Amino acid sequence: xxxxxxxxxxxxxxxxxxxxxxxxxxxxxxxxxxxxxxxxxxxxxxxxxxxxxxxxxxxxxxxxxxxxxxxxxxxxxxxxxxxxxxxxxxxxxxxxxxxxxxxxxxxxxxxxxxxxxxxxxxxxxxxxxxxxxxx
Amino acid sequence: xxxxxxxxxxxxxxxxxxxxxxxxxxxxxxxxxxxxxxxxxxxxxxxxxxxxxxxxxxxxxxxxxxxxxxxxxxxxxxxxxxxxxxxxxxxxxxxxxxxxxxxxxxxxxxxxxxxxxxxxxxxxxxxxxxxxxxxxxxxxxxxxxxxxxxxxxxxxxxxxxxxxxxxxxxxxxxxxxxxxxxxxxxxxxxxxxxxxxxxxxxxxxxxxxxxxxxxxxxxxxxxxxxxxxxxxxxxxxxxxxxxxxxxxxxxxxxxxxxxxxxxxxxxxxxxxxxxxxxxxxxxxxxxxxxxxxxxxxxxxxxxxxxxxxxxxxxxxxxxxxxxxxxxxxxxxxxxxxxxxxxxxxxxxxxxxxxxxxxxxxxxxxxxxxxxxxxxxxxxxxxxxxxxx
Numbered sequence: 311x312x313x314x315x316x317x318x319x320x321x322x323x324x325x326x327x328x329x330x331x332x333x334x335x336x337x338x339x340x341x342x343x344x345x346x347x348x349x350x351x352x353x354x355x356x357x358x359x360x361x362x363x364x365x366x367x368x369x370x371x372x373x374x375x376x377x378x379x380x381x382x383x384x385x386x387x388x389x390x391x392x393x394x395x396x397x398x399x400x401x402x403x404x405x406x407x408x409x410x411x412x413x414x415x416x417x418x419x420x421x422x423x424x425x426x427x428x429x430x431x432x433x434x435x436x437x438x439x440x441x442x443x444x445x
Numbered sequence: 446x447x448x449x450x451x452x453x454x455x456x457x458x459x460x461x462x463x464x465x466x467x468x469x470x471x472x473x474x475x476x477x478x479x480x481x482x483x484x485x486x487x488x489x490x491x492x493x494x495x496x497x498x499x500x501x502x503x504x505x506x507x508x509x510x511x512x513x514x515x516x517x518x519x520x521x522x523x524x525x526x527x528x529x530x531x532x533x534x535x536x537x538x539x540x541x542x543x544x545x546x547x548x549x550x551x552x553x554x555x556x557x558x559x560x561x562x563x564x565x566x567x568x569x570x571x572x573x574x575x576x577x578x579x580x581x582x583x584x585x586x587x588x589x590x591x592x593x594x595x596x597x598x599x600x601x602x603x604x605x606x607x608x609x610x611x612x613x614x615x616x617x618x619x620x621x622x623x624x625x626x627x628x629x630x631x632x633x634x635x636x637x638x639x640x641x642x643x644x645x646x647x648x649x650x651x652x653x654x655x656x657x658x659x660x661x662x663x664x665x666x667x668x669x670x671x672x673x674x675x676x677x678x679x680x681x682x683x684x685x686x687x688x689x690x691x692x693x694x695x696x697x698x699x700x701x702x703x704x705x706x707x708x709x710x711x712x713x714x715x716x717x718x719x720x721x722x723x724x725x726x727x728x729x730x731x732x733x734x735x736x737x738x739x740x741x742x743x744x745x746x747x748x749x750x751x752x753x754x755x756x757x758x759x760x761x762x763x764x765x766x767x768x769x770x771x772x773x774x775x776x777x778x779x780x781x782x783x784x785x786x787x788x789x790x791x792x793x794x795x796x797x798x799x800x801x802x803x804x805x806x807x808x809x810x811x812x813x814x815x816x817x818x819x820x821x822x823x824x825x826x827x828x829x830x831x832x833x
Binding site: 320323341369370371372373374375376377378379381386387389390391399400401402403414425426435437438439 | 575581583586588591593597599600644645648701
């Protein structure tokens, strides 16, 4: 069970891929960071919100067969690390996809989906998943 | 800083101990180590306990106090500190113990590692393992701990770092050695086909690429090197113990086909010990999944990058090969009670350097290494021990 507050405060990142950009060196981070690990103290107060690209390419992937109980109804399912077009890497599920066709190099886009729920009366978790990009 | 010696080592049988509790196994390992060091117990002035998740596995926090109490140390008010670093909890507890003795703060320290995993069901156990990755940005999105390793494997195979068969051979190696270790959870040799045909967990990782769910504990006793002879003739020198960090989430790395924290910790350890990787005779590496074992051998410099998989497949990591790897059976066959693993690795290297490893003894072993990893390479500790 996750407290509502935890779910709520992560909405910018989980729903809209909002990360951070260091205005000193220009490096982009996802998830958000309060300062830039490259610029350290010089970046304090100079890190701005940044909307990560929603288009990317599968860098690596797997088909999950042994899933946590909350994902039993969707297994087997695909997961990937996706390199977005602005260079940011993000991990998540691939959905609306033929499992046999999941491969490195596949073009995908991020979309908002239901992830799972904390039982019949608990919080429903939403977040990004990736779907194949229609050419 | 004082040089430090290991004067005692103890370990329980690893496996599924439904009849035994966390405190039963923790105390057994500690008492064996103290007896091995020929101490009465009253000499001990500090304790460190590596444990990842007693809070979730047995619903008990504050296990420093628990272990101090049930090992009889509470009556002497001996300080006991629990160390948590994911799967590296045991190795990093060992490092804390070495630092405590090296600094002069303590003289006789017991380092234990323990985990009781079978008091919860298997899915719960896997979910607890997931918490060593980035819970918020990996596992809660459905990206399991196994699938993170599977994605490392997938990319490594894609990049030509090793093949699926070479990766699988790590499991064959572990089982071959585990068959010789009476304390191992699995004491049966297997062949490559068994690994390749095992049911999928997260492709390309199958069941036989994964370490099991285990209960177990291990412990060692430390003292200043110059005092060691007073206690035993059979001690081992701690030549180096280092630790390095990396990002918590795997996706934040430049390269996921290597664990840079392993290389950072290893290079520093070789320098402190005054040796190079080619001097290592026995190595216990953290192969929670087969892929991790192959990466470890490369990142530690024991085999060249791109050639470690082939080396394992060809038997160069077996007892009698170039370097004997995971003579205990490794995480796959000895078992992987998480917090115990890092200390169990030290126990195995101690037995090898003492010449007390029976059927799995590596002849003339002088330098031994242990590598313990937390998360997907987020915390790594490397220890180098030397025979006296």
